[in-house]
Amino acid sequence: MFADNWKISLRQVRRLLILDIFGLSSLTLPGILSSLTGADGIFCLILGMAGGWLLLWLMQKNLQNAEGDYYHYMKDTAGQIAGDAFMVFYYLYFVTLCGFVLYQTTTLVLTWLLPEGSYFWVSILLLLLAAYGTVRGIEGRARVYEIIFWFLGIPLLVMLFLALREVQTDYWAPLMYSKGGEFLYGSTAYWIFLLPLTAILFLKPFCQKSEKLAGCGLSALLYVTALNGLIYLILLGVFGRNTLGVLKRPVITLMSMINLPGGFFTRQDVIMTSVWFLALFALMHTGAFQSTLILKELFQESGNRYSMWISLALAFIIGLGFFGNTFLMEIYEIYQKWIVLPGMIGILLILLLAHYTRRRLGIRKEKEESEEH
Amino acid sequence: MLIFFLRRYLKIPFIMEREKRMAVQITSDLQENISQFEELFSDCADIKKRKVKVGQKLEKECYIAYIEVAVSSTEWKDSAVGKILQTLRELPEEKLVAYVEQNVEDISDSQPFATIEDAAQGMLTGDVLFFLEGYDRALKIPDKGYPGRGVYETESEKVIRGSNEGFSESIKLNTALIRKRLRSPHVKVKESFTGKRTHTNVDLVYMKDLIYPGMLEEVEKRLGEFEIDGALDSGIIEQLTEKRTYSPFPQFQTTQRPDRAAMAILEGRIVLLSDNSPVALILPATYNTFIQTSDDYYSRWEIASFTRMLRYLASFLAMTFPGLYLAMTNFHTQILPTDLLLSLAAARQGVPFPAVVEIILMEVAFELLREAGVRLPGANGNTIGIVGGLIIGQAAVDANIVSPIVVIVVALTALCSFAVPNEEFATAFRILKFLFILLCGYLGFFGFLVGTLGILIHLSHMESFGIPYLAPFVGADLNGYQDERDTFLRLPLEFLKKRPIYTKEGTRTRLKFRQQGKGK
Secondary structure: OOOOOOOEOHHHHHHHHHHHHHHHHHHHHHHHHHHHHHHHHHHHHHHHHHHHHHHHHHHHHHHHHOOOOHHHHHHHHHOHHHHHHHHHHHHHHHHHHHHHHHHHHHHHHHHHHOOOOOHHHHHHHHHHHHHHHHHOOHHHHHHHHHHHHHHHHHHHHHHHHHHHHHOOHHHHOOOOOOOHHHHHHHHHHHHHHOHHHHHHHHHHHHEOOHHHHHHHHHHHHHHHHHHHHHHHHHHHHHHHHHHHHHOOOHHHHHHHHOOOOOOOOOOOHHHHHHHHHHHHHHHHHHHHHHHHHHHHHHHOOOOOHHHHHHHHHHHHHHHHHHHHOOHHHHHHHHHHHHHHHHHHHHHHHHHHHHHHHHHHHHHHHHHHHHHHO | OHHHHHHHHOOOOHHHHHHOOOOOEOOOOHHHHHHHHHHHOOOOOOEEEEEEEEOOOOOEEEEEEEEHHHOOOOOHHHOHHHHHHHHHHHOOHHHHHHHHHHOHHHOOOOEEEOEHHHHHHHHOOOOEEEEEOOOOOEEEEOOOOOOOOOOOEOOOOOOOOOOOEOOOOOHHHHHHHHHHHOOOOOEEEEEEEEOOOOOEEEEEEEEOOOEOOOHHHHHHHHHOOOOOOOOOOHHHHHHHHOOOOOOOOOOOEEEOOHHHHHHHHHOOOEEEEEOOOOOEEEEOOOHHHHHOOHHHOOOOHHHHHHHHHHHHHHHHHHHHHHHHHHHHHHOOHHHOOHHHHHHHHHHHOOOOOOHHHHHHHHHHHHHHHHHHHHHOOHHHHHHHHHHHHHHHHHHHHHOOOOOHHHHHHHHHHHHHHHHOOOHHHHHHHHHHHHHHHHHHHHHHHHHHHHHHHHHHHHHHHOEEOOEEOOOOOOOHHHHOOOHHHEOOOEOOHHHOOEOOOOEOOOOOEOOOOOOOOOOO
16 A cells, blocks of 8 residues: 555655744744844845755765665765764754754743643643654654645735735845844854754655655745745834844734734734744654654664653753753754754765765776776 | 363364354255254244145155245245246156256356255345255245345435435345446455354445555455454444554444445445445545535535535534633633623623533533434434423523533534534544543643644544545645645536546546547
């Protein structure tokens, strides 16, 4: 039967990636960009997207060279120890991402949906839901996000369209006014939000047309950047640079201000929170799923129960850490900026170099052998 | 203990062996056949056995056996067996066996048996069993068979447009009703039996050139995976062959309508009919197929699309509406306009229970009314609906046990569950409604999101015979996005040129226009 093949389609991959990179970036990035660069934030998005494109290009080159899955490619190209070290690096990235997004999602719930709720129980409930989704594999996961894509997309686009009435284009000026350092900081921030695209590397065995994975990632990147650009311009036009810079989740605040025609619902923020709740959950689920998959490969576990529970427990502890100690956020930012981002690029470059060196050496050896003969 | 040990670990089927009777061959000795047959059916007052003299000189004997009401007694002479007996009385004794072999065996649906057990089984299908002196077979001669209802209008799955014929308890009649609609030699009926003691006839009806490769084998494999003493209804077969036993969602579509079954066969699906059951099972089944009705395709596309969207909305609200009411009124009052909020609060004044308890009380009361209405005879059932809905509801509001708005919410939820065309499918939403009441009652809109996501994850993992339960909303690319044309919207028929994904690849075209340029 065709449905039980552990393969997902390109449409499913694309929608999964869009939700993964859209949720967190649209929720937190406008505030960061506005406080740093004002209207120039739109150019930060473009530069950040270029960074994302570079990442995708490097991934595509490596995926082209990989005959099997990415783990085996790393081991074959860079050796057993380096391969395992890279896997640990990726594991740490995904498990911390899962913990961080768990914290973000729980805070979102506690701020907008359940103010008197307990952090502990809300995050446990979310992790159990992620475990239920992870335990059945990638097919079910891809189907969930394929379905909810338009259920989230249509209301969001309608609300953004209605918000256009409130935009004051004066706030879009002045342009080209920010300092170089701040501009680079903003661009790097967006680039970091695009790092979940690296999940593509591990999707090769699960995708029906794996040769088009990077193209799929590129269309997701363009789609999300366009949407983020639109949201940023609307937010900037509604709130202005100073207000936008201090709002924690400005896009949800915007949703509470838009009046639907007819006046049946006076505020939509609660309903629209579901868009970001589901997008953040998708990213958390990606973190949980990828970390489970990597741990499973590292320990060569036949099922995925132990790997999953270890990863989820770690994510829970990390999330709890963010909740209890806000300075961990700064450490996480440093970790992302100075370790994860260079590490991701570095690994892909090392693998490419190692691959081409090996190939060149192999060709030279073959040539020498043929000359000897 | 010893028997248990031997059965459990050495797999020696003691009891099974004991239940099996050695097959007894039918011989040309009529007396021996009679004694063996009567031993098998001793103490069976409903089985009638008669010895009849035949031949011109009435020197030979034959023996007929039948189930009392299954054979026409008043029109005996006009029945097949009556005519055979009359002919046998007119023939010389030496030609009787030859006549039976050459002529009677060729009567349609008659069947010779070599063993007493097979012959007995043949008689239990409701026909006459015939033994003749000197003839080493027993012959099953068709008669009217078991009493049945005939073709009646279906009680459920009502349509505004289209046939009103419904399946009955007779499997033969049901297959004929399908065959009447699909007059193609490609329609195949594969017969099997299930139930060790009931020996229930199960037919798999399908279009040979359309079914997906491996689907029939999978169904047969699953049917062969169990042995049960009795399968009295298709529901038992359904539960034993489905994979996800703990899911509230059905994995087989059920129908009592021959036109729905025929339509499913045309889509490359398999219809499973079980004797004594007016409910046919259709497989594979998806969320979308449960929402579709027969008259979706008989009515114009605008009407069909509109009603289908209503049904999709109804299926969602049947599960979530009371929960959403609780989330909005208890947790997120800022969503609603102040006037509405004040009127809601005024309506709740004096009600002693929390809103969650109030809703649960009303929902349980409604489910009780529904159950009572189903169990009571027709006219009384309607009365219960009126008494329960109007009198008790009004009295509960007057007594300040519940608020009027809760009665409205519960009534609307009930309407939504009635709008879902499939009873089993609607029941899944009715059960899950209580989960949403608890989640939203204690967690507000967050509970709603958790519940929705949980059910979505559950449904996305589900499959029915290899087809994703949420198809074609997922995996639509596999059939070139053609199946999406028949989901929320039922596009005009000229757009639905391809069969759905259940059909074998290469045979998916169902509509062609002879005139160039017509159709989209």
